[in-house]
Amino acid sequence: MFLNFIRTNKISAGILAFLRIYIGYAWLTAGIGKLTGPGFDASGFLQGAIASAGGDHPAVQGWWAAFLEHVALPGAGxxxxxxxxxxxxxxxxxxxxxxxxxxxxxxxxxNFAFLFSGTVSTNAQMVLITFFIVVAGANAGKIGLDCWVIPFVKERLHKDNHKSEKHIATV
Structure with missing residues (x-):
């Protein structure tokens, strides 16, 4: 019942649009802050996360720290x-x-990458809210550009598939 409500109801679409814009604003302001700030560099964050993998009560799991140390830190740029x-x-x-x-x-x-790295902040609540947006499927973008873009993309894909089927049939 709830799944049907969140995926099809117009009131749900409005609530989801509000939540979607709220989460989007949080992402946009964080990204703009990094872009316009004094040269964002993730290496300090990565080193801190790696350091949090040690001790009696590590905040970062060993497998994630290994990924950060051997993949992310060398590619910090x-x-x-x-x-x-x-x-x-x-x-x-x-x-x-x-x-x-x-x-x-x-x-x-x-969000999960930040959580795995030992940062709590607003990441957990953002994951929870975003979970509802993902579960809602197309209804989450119904009040937005998806109502025009998704049907257009589906139509183009359908036409392209139909053309390739005709080409295969003639070969």
Whole structure:
């Protein structure tokens, strides 16, 4: 019953739009702050997360610390850009309601990466709210650009698939 409500109801679409814009604003402002600030560099954050993997009560699990130490830290420059632009793009997409589910999943991915790195802040509540946006599916972007973009994309994909089927049939 709840699943049907969150996926199809117009009132639910309005509530989801509000939540989507709230989460999008949080992502957008965080990303813009990093882009316009004095040269964002994720290496300090990564080193702090790696250091939090030691001691009697580690905040970061060993497997994640190993990933951070051997993959993320050596590529800190790339990860810095991914975080900055990822936050801005996820924020814009959620605010505009375009490719909402993909943007929400990418936002949750970043939230989980921050949580795995020992940062609590607002990440847990953002994951919870974003979970409802993802579960709602298309209804989360119904009040947004998805109501035009998704049908257009589906139509284009259908036409392209139909053309390739005709081509295969003639070969």
């Amino acid at each position: 790339v990860f810095s850009y991914l975080v900055m632009f990822g936050e801005v793009l996820v924020g814009l997409a959620l605010i505009l309601g375009i490719f909402t589910n993909f943007a929400a999943i990418m936002g949750m991915t970043m």
